[in-house]
Amino acid sequence: MAKTKKKKESEWATATNERLSEAGFRRGGARAAVVSLLDEQSCALSAYEIEDLLAQRERAVGRASIYRILEELDELGVVAKVELGQGQARYEPVRPDHHHHHLVCDKCGAVIAFDDAPLERAVHSISKRVDFAVEGHEIVLHGLCADCR
Amino acid sequence: MAKTKKKKESEWATATNERLSEAGFRRGGARAAVVSLLDEQSCALSAYEIEDLLAQRERAVGRASIYRILEELDELGVVAKVELGQGQARYEPVRPDHHHHHLVCDKCGAVIAFDDAPLERAVHSISKRVDFAVEGHEIVLHGLCADCR
């Protein structure tokens, strides 16, 4: 029993790898490392955070590759790019049953996820009302987190 | 009767100028031009759009000054800086009675304002529920506008 390195892979990583092969991508080491790291995340990471974490824990991946891979994953719809008003983008795995939004602390930059059914309902009902083909939405609440308050 | 240049100034510009004096700012030409331009806007402009419009219509203002002025106005709470996921910030006058959010076209970049009471209610109720001092919120719906669809 020697498989020490690989942690169990969740549904997201499995589905993502499947989508990647379907879309004709080859299995590259850098992409595998990014997918594996994202798979462990429940919330959004910035490209720099991904770079640092990969350098420490899995396998160093060049910054350009990280951005390229994240863009591919975003286009495939398996990753969501979110802009939380911090001057940088964040990326998180899309798990259809774990849709959520973010609280951002204006002091320390902490990002906290939350979800809310009435909010989703309100957004859905707006989507039907406007002369606009709504494909997605992003909701950011900002203020001070419990620690900074 | 020679006053050809000055258009009528709305409540927002009046209130903003008042806030500026209260806060100890002097009356500078660049800031006056930015305030006057924003005063005419109902929706958000980027720093570059502001620069271009000022160069054409009112009085050219250096880019650095524009950013500095917008930051001051944002800190005074009379301007809102909104990040719509377009890789640049946008700025709009804060009119308490005209709170709104944005639809962003992913194809042409168009920004359209909308408001919705149930949505605001949902956000307000979340604010009370979370362990976080919510100070503001930003809601962006993205997709395709009527023209691009």
Next chain:
DNA sequence: ATTGTTGCAAAGTGTTTGCACAAAC
């Protein structure tokens, strides 16, 4: 062997900062 993938360095874009001069008080 072919074609996609990766890393490096360079270029790009939006924003901020340092500093000297001009303007407001």
Next chain:
DNA sequence: GTTTGTGCAAACACTTTGCAACAAT
């Protein structure tokens, strides 16, 4: 006359692109 405001250019931070080497098929 002192202090703040402004413009320019340089510096910055994040992201994208060009290209040569590498790996997957």
